[in-house]
Amino acid sequence: MDQIKINLSEQDMPRQWYNVLPDLADPLAPPLDPETRKPLAPDRLEAIFPKALIEQEMSAQRWIDIPEPILEIYRLFRPSPLVRARRLEQAIGTKARIYYKNESVSPAGSHKPNTAIAQAYYNKQEGVRRLATETGAGQWGTALSFACKMFDMECTVYMVRCSYDQKPYRGIIIRTYGGDVYPSPSSRTSIGRQMLEKDPDSGGSLGLAISEAVEDAATHGDTKYALGSVLNHVVLHQTITGLEVKKQLEMAGEKPDILVGCVGGGSNFGGLVLPYMPEKMDGQKIRFVAVEPQACPTLTKGRFAYDFGDMARQTPLLKMYTLGHAYFPPPIHAGGLRYHGESPIVSHIARHGFVEARAYFQNEVFDAARLFMQAEGFLPAPETSHAIKATIDLAREAEPGQVIVFLYSGHGLLDLGSYDAYLRGDLQDKAFTDDEIAEALKDCPQL
Numbered sequence: 324m325d326q327i328k329i330n331l332s333e334q335d336m337p338r339q340w341y342n343v344l345p346d347l348a349d350p351l352a353p354p355l356d357p358e359t360r361k362p363l364a365p366d367r368l369e370a371i372f373p374k375a376l377i378e379q380e381m382s383a384q385r386w387i388d389i390p391e392p393i394l395e396i397y398r399l400f401r402p403s404p405l406v407r408a409r410r411l412e413q414a415i416g417t418k419a420r421i422y423y424k425n426e427s428v429s430p431a432g433s434h435k436p437n438t439a440i441a442q443a444y445y446n447k448q449e450g451v452r453r454l455a456t457e458t459g460a461g462q463w464g465t466a467l468s469f470a471c472k473m474f475d476m477e478c479t480v481y482m483v484r485c486s487y488d489q490k491p492y493r494g495i496i497i498r499t500y501g502g503d504v505y506p507s508p509s510s511r512t513s514i515g516r517q518m519l520e521k522d523p524d525s526g527g528s529l530g531l532a533i534s535e536a537v538e539d540a541a542t543h544g545d546t547k548y549a550l551g552s553v554l555n556h557v558v559l560h561q562t563i564t565g566l567e568v569k570k571q572l573e574m575a576g577e578k579p580d581i582l583v584g585c586v587g588g589g590s591n592f593g594g595l596v597l598p599y600m601p602e603k604m605d606g607q608k609i610r611f612v613a614v615e616p617q618a619c620p621t622l623t624k625g626r627f628a629y630d631f632g633d634m635a636r637q638t639p640l641l642k643m644y645t646l647g648h649a650y651f652p653p654p655i656h657a658g659g660l661r662y663h664g665e666s667p668i669v670s671h672i673a674r675h676g677f678v679e680a681r682a683y684f685q686n687e688v689f690d691a692a693r694l695f696m697q698a699e700g701f702l703p704a705p706e707t708s709h710a711i712k713a714t715i716d717l718a719r720e721a722e723p724g725q726v727i728v729f730l731y732s733g734h735g736l737l738d739l740g741s742y743d744a745y746l747r748g749d750l751q752d753k754a755f756t757d758d759e760i761a762e763a764l765k766d767c768p769q770l
């Protein structure tokens with residue numbers, strides 16, 4: 324009898340995160356100061372981040388101990404199960420074996436608490452009373468408000484106005500955790516007030532919400548800022564998933580041939596694949612497949628260059644795959660994948676040929692989500708469904724006996740509006756032309 328769920332015991336949960344930085348054959352390009360365009364002095368970040376996280380951002384230490392108070396909260400939902408998707412295999416008619424790492428079992432319903440808990444902890448340690456952040460679709464705001472409550476901290480979430488109006492449920496969860504959520508642009512910050520003066524009905528954008536949260540942190544001594552993806556320390560915290568997968572596959576007597584994850588800012592994908600980098604650099608045959616929307620094709624069509632992380636050009640310049648910080652992706656339903664840039668670490672290993680990227684349209688992604696749901700029973704987030712679509716295609720191409728593992732980054736129970744649009748046939752499949760990309764990339768700083 325084949326085992327379906329491969330569960331680790333709490334004692335076998337990893338106690339260290341894996342930092343890939345010291346293992347990279349050539350080093351990551353440093354972040355640059357947005358004004359001087361010289362490598363950023365670490366203390367420039369201290370207004371918005373705690374020292375411990377700035378240290379992790381640049382750490383040369385391969386293994387980083389997870390403090391016990393973080394492990395204790397992880398244990399509310401970790402280790403998460405690795406599940407054999409046998410019924411999906413049968414539905415596809417593949418002889419490959421498909422597993423998924425189920426991160427939707429966290430309280431917030433996604434992988435994001437893995438870093439939210441760690442970030443709240445290190446801030447608390449340094450006497451921070453409140454965290455400010457932005458959220459688009461609301462997943463990150465949910466995770467951070469949960470994490471702040473665990474450490475008795477306050478949480479202020481700037482939520483992009485159009486999502487705030489269209490998707491009230493995430494805001495309700497954030498408030499129930501005790502967080503405060505404001506539609507962005509808000510009148511709480513000078514950049515928000517400027518925007519409201521120009522356009523009182525502005526729907527906002529993620530870039531603007533970032534600017535508001537950063538301003539809130541920089542102008543309040545007891546408040547710092549937290550980011551849910553992209554940065555090295557975020558990807559570091561997410562390696563708990565790949566480290567668990569390694570142990571779970573060993574328990575099942577399996578070796579992975581292909582690892583698959585969707586990419587927005589790159590944190591769930593990086594968390595899954597980076598613990599396999601040493602083997603991969605050693606020449607072991609294991610494929611890393613990153614999946615993105617055709618409407619925001621950062622890895623498949625972007626440029627590897629220094630760019631700003633936000634529209635207001637306030638953040639440090641990061642060397643990454645980017646579509647240009649002024650790129651405004653069409654309003655697709657996988658809100659978590661609508662980011663113009665990409666984790667510098669994931670970008671770096673992609674640049675060195677370690678990552679295969681694939682891009683898909685919304686309708687084919689929702690077709691895959693429905694096939695998965697009808698076979699396995701669970702309703703995936705639209706973001707996650709990108710990884711599912713690629714996994715199904717890979718399984719159809721695979722040799723018999725190949726092992727494919729994908730990261731199930733979140734459930735879709737609060738994305739029913741998107742499923743409704745799909746079922747009605749209302750989803751647009753917008754192709755992104757080379758001319759539009761060239762236009763968007765014009766805004767990258769020339770260095």
Ligand SMILES: *Cc1c(COP(=O)(O)O)cnc(C)c1O
Binds near residue numbers: 434590591660
């Ligand atoms: C935020 C989110 C993503 C994308 O973010 P990454 O940093 O690329 O992982 C993917 N899936 C879900 C469910 C999310 O909430």
